[in-house]
Amino acid sequence: MSRLLRIKPMSMLSKEAGEQGEHTLKRSLGALNLVTLGIGAIIGAGIFVLTGQAAAKHAGPAVALSFVLAGITCAFAGLCYAEFASIIPIAGSAYTYGYATLGEFVAWIIGWDLGLEYGFGAATVASGWSGYFNSLLQQLHIYIPPQLTAVPGTTLVYFHERWLPLTSLPPGTESAGLPHVTALFNLLAILAILAITTVLVIGIKESANLNTAIVFIKLSVVGIFIVLGGWFLLHHPVLASANWHPFIPPSDGHGNFGLKGIATGAASIFFAYIGFDAVSTAAQESKNPQKDMPMGILGSLVICTILYIVVSTILTGLVNYHSLNVADPVALGIDATGVSWGSLLVKIGAVFGLATVMLVMLLGQSRVFFSMSRDGLLPKWASAIHPKFRTPWISTIAVGAVVAILPAFLPVDRLAELVNIGTLLAFTIVCAGVWILRVRHPDLHRPFKTPFVPLVPILGIVSAVYLMSNLPLITWIVMIGWMLAGLYIYLFYSIRHSKVQELADSTVRVQGELSERHILSFSGRIGRAAWIGRMALINMSSIFAYELINLIKPEGSLEIVASLILILFWIFQAYFALVTQVKRWHDLNCSGWIALLNLTIVFVPVSLIWLSVKKGTKGQNRYGTDSV
Numbered sequence: 001m002s003r004l005l006r007i008k009p010m011s012m013l014s015k016e017a018g019e020q021g022e023h024t025l026k027r028s029l030g031a032l033n034l035v036t037l038g039i040g041a042i043i044g045a046g047i048f049v050l051t052g053q054a055a056a057k058h059a060g061p062a063v064a065l066s067f068v069l070a071g072i073t074c075a076f077a078g079l080c081y082a083e084f085a086s087i088i089p090i091a092g093s094a095y096t097y098g099y100a101t102l103g104e105f106v107a108w109i110i111g112w113d114l115g116l117e118y119g120f121g122a123a124t125v126a127s128g129w130s131g132y133f134n135s136l137l138q139q140l141h142i143y144i145p146p147q148l149t150a151v152p153g154t155t156l157v158y159f160h161e162r163w164l165p166l167t168s169l170p171p172g173t174e175s176a177g178l179p180h181v182t183a184l185f186n187l188l189a190i191l192a193i194l195a196i197t198t199v200l201v202i203g204i205k206e207s208a209n210l211n212t213a214i215v216f217i218k219l220s221v222v223g224i225f226i227v228l229g230g231w232f233l234l235h236h237p238v239l240a241s242a243n244w245h246p247f248i249p250p251s252d253g254h255g256n257f258g259l260k261g262i263a264t265g266a267a268s269i270f271f272a273y274i275g276f277d278a279v280s281t282a283a284q285e286s287k288n289p290q291k292d293m294p295m296g297i298l299g300s301l302v303i304c305t306i307l308y309i310v311v312s313t314i315l316t317g318l319v320n321y322h323s324l325n326v327a328d329p330v331a332l333g334i335d336a337t338g339v340s341w342g343s344l345l346v347k348i349g350a351v352f353g354l355a356t357v358m359l360v361m362l363l364g365q366s367r368v369f370f371s372m373s374r375d376g377l378l379p380k381w382a383s384a385i386h387p388k389f390r391t392p393w394i395s396t397i398a399v400g401a402v403v404a405i406l407p408a409f410l411p412v413d414r415l416a417e418l419v420n421i422g423t424l425l426a427f428t429i430v431c432a433g434v435w436i437l438r439v440r441h442p443d444l445h446r447p448f449k450t451p452f453v454p455l456v457p458i459l460g461i462v463s464a465v466y467l468m469s470n471l472p473l474i475t476w477i478v479m480i481g482w483m484l485a486g487l488y489i490y491l492f493y494s495i496r497h498s499k500v501q502e503l504a505d506s507t508v509r510v511q512g513e514l515s516e517r518h519i520l521s522f523s524g525r526i527g528r529a530a531w532i533g534r535m536a537l538i539n540m541s542s543i544f545a546y547e548l549i550n551l552i553k554p555e556g557s558l559e560i561v562a563s564l565i566l567i568l569f570w571i572f573q574a575y576f577a578l579v580t581q582v583k584r585w586h587d588l589n590c591s592g593w594i595a596l597l598n599l600t601i602v603f604v605p606v607s608l609i610w611l612s613v614k615k616g617t618k619g620q621n622r623y624g625t626d627s628v
Helices: 010-017 031-042 043-087 095-101 104-139 188-201 206-237 237-243 258-268 275-285 290-320 329-336 340-374 395-407 412-417 420-440 456-467 471-498 499-513 516-552 557-582 582-588 594-616
Strands: 155-159 161-167 180-182
Touching: 010 275, 031 206, 031 290, 043 104, 043 258, 043 290, 043 340, 043 456, 095 104, 095 340, 095 420, 095 499, 104 161, 104 188, 104 340, 104 395, 104 412, 104 420, 104 471, 161 329, 188 395, 206 237, 206 290, 206 329, 206 340, 237 290, 258 456, 275 290, 290 329, 290 395, 329 340, 340 395, 340 499, 420 456, 420 471, 471 499
Parallel strands: none
Antiparallel strands: 155 161, 155 180
């Protein structure tokens, strides 16, 4: 256990922060770049998409209070992020902070979790971007083959000179006589991710300058919406009063609306706040990180929280919240003012705005993997620096290629559900890390100090955990599956190549605390225990994959793909159980009976637990389906 909780020494972090040369990231970002980087990530899907969905599904006009609740949680975490970023100006964000305070295993969990957060976050935004971009093109009478504009199986109909999803038709519209097609995949989302990936490979300075320019365009569009919408409501107070009443709709008994709905809405829109988190991943590329990182994190958070509250209040005043469950709620709001050019302008702003969010999300994920690779937890190619552009080009391309596939085949609502829990988990670990670091290193120089420690970290942890408890079950299921995949990599690769583990082992040998015989004996026991842990993990993962397929119930070609994946998973399990350990059993003088006993110890308890759970859920289970 002590091996899993080894921390990365502060001396090693300080050395990495001071490194220069062609194999290091280029320091080219100032305070303004960092603030706009944060705004570029925050102002995007939150305002242009999630505001309307949260109001229509969860909170009603009280969605403004949901943003307040989410903003308060972010404020606690932001203060903790700011302290960490000023002390440890290294690329990697919460991953690096966790490594320095809570140990390698926790750092791995949060680094792998951030991969889920940033990857699915960029995919979610790409899906929303493609919707706005296609709508903008159609408004300009430019048409892309509709089969290439949505996820597989989506039925699109031609209505009022536009191709729309069948579910988006106005109530009461007869669709039988309308032209219709079935979508194959979302080509626009793929092209968007690939274009942003190219920009990131070319260079961080060029990316930041492009982001800064787009952020000012986006803020101008948001400002125009606030001015036009606010002016309209001032002259139509009756409309605003009718749409805002009741401000907190009565609960529907399923966790939506009422006071509970405010918390549910906050959890559902929390994805919109991950921008300031992504700022901290660029710490190693900041010119003066001790001064600029706190300004970038807190400055972007404050500006965007205010904008969210104002825009959501005006939007629910212009349009009844029941009508806001659409892909372009802000455009719907500006249409209510009667300003004909407003809709076109808002769509242009959304296209630029969502592009900057994708840029920051992909930037964040590649930088986290860069840091993990430098620590030996991922292969070396993930930290390879391009000799000309000075960017982690291989990891950026690899991340972009994988992320580009997700929005092409998965709907935006499914993607969005998978992001929030990663953000909240990262916030929880960062808040805990600040508190722990204050206890372990009270004399450490801190250019920025989080006030009222440990009160602020405790409030940050409690509020984040509370919002996590309001997330849907599918979010937890996918996160567990993603974490199991990460544990494979950690147990089979990372723990053997970790630089911190190598440093600790070499220190032990130099100090002579263990003889060679003791070291070998220790490694044997650890190796046998680690193997049992791996086999248990593989068995549980195959059971999890089986249950997940039963839950999703894919149809057609997806069912075939899911079945093949599950079969390959079982083959993978058998390979490691029956082939890779033969040599270890021989080296440890392990007889066949002992090997069989090891397998029994692993598989029988896990299988019995699974069968008992299945028996206990016979009939109507927690998924709302009949158990086998």
